[in-house]
Amino acid sequence: MPEAAFHMAASAPPMAADGPALLSARGLCFDAGGKRLIDGVDIDIRPGRRTVVMGANGAGKSLLLRLLHGLIRPTAGEVLWQGRPLDREGRLAQAMVFQRPVLLRRSVLANLRFALAVRGLPGPERRAREAEAMERSRLGDLANRPARVLSGGEQQRLAVVRALACRPRVLFLDEPTASLDPGSTHAIEQLVAEAHESGVAIVLVTHDIGQARRLGDDLVFLHGGRVVETGPASDVLDMPRSEAARAWLQGRLYLDTPTGPKA
Numbered sequence: 001m002p003e004a005a006f007h008m009a010a011s012a013p014p015m016a017a018d019g020p021a022l023l024s025a026r027g028l029c030f031d032a033g034g035k036r037l038i039d040g041v042d043i044d045i046r047p048g049r050r051t052v053v054m055g056a057n058g059a060g061k062s063l064l065l066r067l068l069h070g071l072i073r074p075t076a077g078e079v080l081w082q083g084r085p086l087d088r089e090g091r092l093a094q095a096m097v098f099q100r101p102v103l104l105r106r107s108v109l110a111n112l113r114f115a116l117a118v119r120g121l122p123g124p125e126r127r128a129r130e131a132e133a134m135e136r137s138r139l140g141d142l143a144n145r146p147a148r149v150l151s152g153g154e155q156q157r158l159a160v161v162r163a164l165a166c167r168p169r170v171l172f173l174d175e176p177t178a179s180l181d182p183g184s185t186h187a188i189e190q191l192v193a194e195a196h197e198s199g200v201a202i203v204l205v206t207h208d209i210g211q212a213r214r215l216g217d218d219l220v221f222l223h224g225g226r227v228v229e230t231g232p233a234s235d236v237l238d239m240p241r242s243e244a245a246r247a248w249l250q251g252r253l254y255l256d257t258p259t260g261p262k263a
């Protein structure tokens with residue numbers, strides 16, 4: 001399979017930080033169980049940019065991804081795709097790799113097939129993408145094995161190539177390497193880097209500071225459902241301005257509200 005084949009997907013090269021947003025959130029709020037879990041988030045995802053989302057457990061990172069991907073409806077505010085309310089077309093231009101890989105009780109190949117069939121691609125195109133994804137994932141020998149018996153690293157690799165086979169313009173990844181060893185982590189990072197080179201916008205949740213440096217252009221730091229800090233990833237990691245980000249990066253517990261320490 002020629003290297004270039006994988007890159008047919010996205011035509012746009014990595015873009016500048018100030019281009020028009022592909023995906024935006026405006027005043028995004030989400031309430032559940034009588035609590036405001038996402039609180040007034042504004043965010044812009046630009047074509048080809050890599051945005052890293054960080055924050056403590058329970059800060060709202062996974063919820064934010066679900067809202068941006070249109071899996072749950074906001075209580076207030078809105079998600080815009082190219083300036084218009086996110087619709088089916090916008091959702092189909094996105095793909096998501098969940099914190100725990102969501103694989104069908106079918107073979108590796110059938111998992112790929114299903115994802116492509118849902119998008120209504122013609123047979124020859126589907127088969128070409130399947131072959132390419134199998135090659136990319138290095139799971140060729142396991143094509144007919146039930147996906148759920150794969151190792152954690154293999155499952156995550158399958159989840160990433162399955163998402164990329166759909167040729168998304170935005171790829172969400174929620175802690176894709178959380179329980180993986182360095183070799184498997186590197187394989188996932190490589191796939192993400194290749195997707196980025198082909199112009200896919202990446203939104204990545206991670207607790208791994210090294211990974212945030214390697215893969216992040218922009219960093220959004222969440223605390224208590226609010227964006228408390230955002231900026232170039234290296235700036236936020238090297239010189240955090242918010243107490244919440246500073247404490248988190250230093251491994252300290254920070255329990256106060258995002259608006260500031262309580263008196």
Ligand SMILES: Nc1ncnc2c1ncn2[C@@H]1O[C@H](COP(=O)(O)OP(=O)(O)OP(=O)(O)O)[C@@H](O)[C@H]1O
Pocket residue numbers: 032033037055056057058059060061062063064099
């Ligand atoms: N449907 C729901 N109903 C009530 N509470 C919810 C719901 N979904 C999430 N929460 C709560 O919202 C908060 C944010 O959850 P979320 O999963 O987004 O955190 P996170 O930042 O991804 O954390 P982690 O790093 O542990 O994955 C948590 O306190 C969680 O318990």
Ligand SMILES: [Mg+2]
Pocket residue numbers: 061062063099174
């Ligand atoms: Mg999470």
